[in-house]
Amino acid sequence: MGRNVHKSNLTLLLLGAAAILLCIGTAVIGLRKVRNNQIADYKAYISEDFLQSDISFASDSSDTARVKLYRNEQYDQWEAYIPSDMQDDLRIYFTKFAGIRFGDDTVYHSGDAIPVWDSNTMMPATAINWDGSEQPLGAYILFLYAGGTNTLYLNTQDDALAAVNEDPSASVRATYVMKGADAGLISSGTLAIRLSNERSQAYPQKPYQLTLSSAAPLNGGKQQATCYLLPDYIEAAGQLRNKVAFDLADRLRIGGIDPADLVNVYENGDYLGLYLLASKPEDAGEAAEVEKVLGDDLSAGVDGDDSRDTDGQTVAENSSDTAANDGVAGAGSDHRSEIDFDALWQKLDKDSFERVYLLNEFLAADQSKFTVTGGGNGKTSADDKLAAGGLWDYILSCGFTSQGDYPAITRQTLWLADRESELLAAMSRDPSFMEDVRNLYLQELSPMLDEYLTNELPVLTYQTVSSGILSQYHYVSASQPDTSVWNMKRWLVDRKKFLDDYMANPSAYVRLNFQTSAGDLSYYAKKGETLNLNPVADEGEGTRIYMDDPAVTEKITGWVDENGDSLNPNEVVTDKMQGRTYSPVTEAIDAE
Structure with missing residues (x-):
């Protein structure tokens, strides 16, 4: 009987031990599940919020000239818009993990200089946690670099520029830092920002008027109290046309011309785009x-x-x-x-x-x-x-x-x-x-x-x-x-x-005439040479700057003269062509 009691006790002991092991195993399995869920949540946290709020780029630890990442939802990637002044000494800053690795074995810590890769370089990023473990950030970072332009850093309280964008009558205060492409300081101070009516306010990139608290050489080395940020994100050539006009006017010694510069603009580290920074003449008026x-x-x-x-x-x-x-x-x-x-x-x-x-x-x-x-x-x-x-x-x-x-x-x-x-x-x-x-x-x-x-x-x-x-x-x-x-x-x-x-x-x-939507335009062709002119839509002729304009329903496919003869780009120019007038031949634009 004693043996039976002993056997029963042993059985109970074994059953108890098994139960304990089962509980421990269940707890471990449960812990592993919780930890995996936490890692999944942590990864999502890093990918969506953490990168934008924590990672930034600068040439020093200053808070006034810093660039944040931008989330491009369409391409499911992060984008780093690196200005010219940072490219000789580009450094990365973060606080919530120990290090970061971009697609190779090099680990960068906060404040370290990182390479300037070729523009449009897509880099996978891996975070190094404080315990030494690694965590892929779940997204690629596309590095894009500005070339040779000055940079205007605006710093507002609580991203106040968003309120200005919604209310044309609103104005907010900001501190600013203007840096040259060589990273040299051009000027700094405080200013007021409001929307400008010099360009349409309906587009995503907004036009702004800047009123400085005290005149400063914001661009071109000339003291200025008020200047304008003119956008054109749809067509970069619009900025170039404006810049060339200001440059040539200055060289022609036309009076009342202040310098105009191409600048990349950031607010609190968020990229606002390429602008033409210009001063409007004091007594501005059209012809x-x-x-x-x-x-x-x-x-x-x-x-x-x-x-x-x-x-x-x-x-x-x-x-x-x-x-x-x-x-x-x-x-x-x-x-x-x-x-x-x-x-x-x-x-x-x-x-x-x-x-x-x-x-x-x-x-x-x-x-x-x-x-x-x-x-x-x-x-x-x-x-x-x-x-x-x-x-x-x-x-x-x-x-x-x-x-x-x-x-x-x-x-x-x-x-x-x-x-x-x-x-x-x-x-x-x-x-x-x-x-x-x-x-x-x-x-x-x-x-x-x-x-x-x-x-x-x-x-x-x-x-x-x-x-x-x-x-x-x-x-x-x-x-x-x-x-x-x-x-x-x-x-x-x-x-x-x-x-x-x-x-x-x-x-x-000899002069030819073209009847266009912009009025009758003259074209001077040199005698004895091939005309070599084919002004059709496929060559960029007759189109609108904004191709999504619903008013554009036709495109130019050719031209005919008064006799119904088609313009021939290979025709040799002679005196008999003097005064010839061409009308456009058009076809409907495919709605798709």
């Missing part, structure tokens, strides 16, 4: 200001004046005593019964208007753009005449207009003299004015363009392309470079080539 000041002097003969004959030529081209036949580009007939130019130049500073005319002509600006100083504005030229001065916003130029894009035709057009709708065109009717414009081009602008297009434009092109990619990734998830910048560079080079030759020998060209 119509001249008409307002001078009454009907300039408008006479402009509105309702039909100076074309039945061949589509201007009176100037048929007149034996016109400046055009004397080798002056685009000059019209005297028309002194309509405009008393002797009296006009007693009121206007002729040299300033010649320089503004030449700038608008070279860039084929959609509307004549300049400001007027003098009279009631309290500013005058040296001899107390009204002067043409500072310009503003040339985004619609170089063949890009509000009514359609015509880069091919406008490369070889006389933009002002052949367009009665342009106010400055009235001045082209003065032979002495146009003779001065011709000499100004040949003696000043053309030599300057040789240097500018060779040395400066390639740098600007690189800056615009590299930073334009950042803006497009950020706002439209673009995966391809914006080719409009390269097309813009080509337009400028071709435009100069044409004007160099035409200004020297206008009689070597």
Whole structure:
């Protein structure tokens, strides 16, 4: 019996031990399940919130010049928009784990310098936990690098710029730091930010007005109190057109021009995009200001004046005593019964208007753009005449207009003299004015363009392309470079080539006319050469800048002249083509 009791006790002991082991095993299994769930939750936490809130990039530990990661939901990736000033000493900062590894064996700790990889490099990231374990972050990081542009860092309280974006009347305070591409400090201080009405506020990248607490050299080395951030995330060439206009105006010594720079802008480390930072002229006004000041002097003969004959030529081209036949580009007939130019130049500073005319002509600006100083504005030229001065916003130029894009035709057009709708065109009717414009081009602008297009434009092109990619990734998830910048560079080079030759020998060209959505445009083709012109939609002609515009329902597929004959790009140009007018052939755009 005792043996049985002992056996029973042993059985109970074994059963108890088994129960304990079972409980322990269950607990371990349960713990493992909980831990796996925690790891899964931790991974999701890292991927969605942790990366954006904790990882940042800077050249030092300063909080005022730091860049955060951006989550691109469309491509399921994180993106790091690295500005120019950080690329010589790019460092990574974080606090919630011990280290990070980007696709290789190197572990980087907070504050360590990291490599500058090729732009568009996609790096897998692994976190090193404090206990030495590793945790993949569950997403790739795409590194994108700006090229050669200044950087404006705005620091607001609680990301206050979001409130400004919703309320055009709102204004918020911010501290700012402006750094050059070489990482040097340009200026810092405080400013007020509000939406600007200089561009549409409906698009994701917003336009802003910056009012500094005290004037500072925010860009270009000139003290400024108020300036504007002009966006164009859809088409990077828009920024380039504006920048080139400001540069050329400065070199032509047009008065009232402040520097304009391409800048990448961040708020509290979040990327806002590539902007043109510019100052608006104090007495800003469009060319119509001249008409307002001078009454009907300039408008006479402009509105309702039909100076074309039945061949589509201007009176100037048929007149034996016109400046055009004397080798002056685009000059019209005297028309002194309509405009008393002797009296006009007693009121206007002729040299300033010649320089503004030449700038608008070279860039084929959609509307004549300049400001007027003098009279009631309290500013005058040296001899107390009204002067043409500072310009503003040339985004619609170089063949890009509000009514359609015509880069091919406008490369070889006389933009002002052949367009009665342009106010400055009235001045082209003065032979002495146009003779001065011709000499100004040949003696000043053309030599300057040789240097500018060779040395400066390639740098600007690189800056615009590299930073334009950042803006497009950020706002439209673009995966391809914006080719409009390269097309813009080509337009400028071709435009100069044409004007160099035409200004020297206008009689070597015949004029063709194209009826476009932007009005009748002239095109000057050189005799004896192949026409080599095919301005159709597939080549970028006749399209809108914003291709999603619902008003665009047709595209240009060809052109026909008055006799119904199609434009032939291989036709050799002869005198008999003078005055030929082409109308577009269009087809509906596929709704898809």
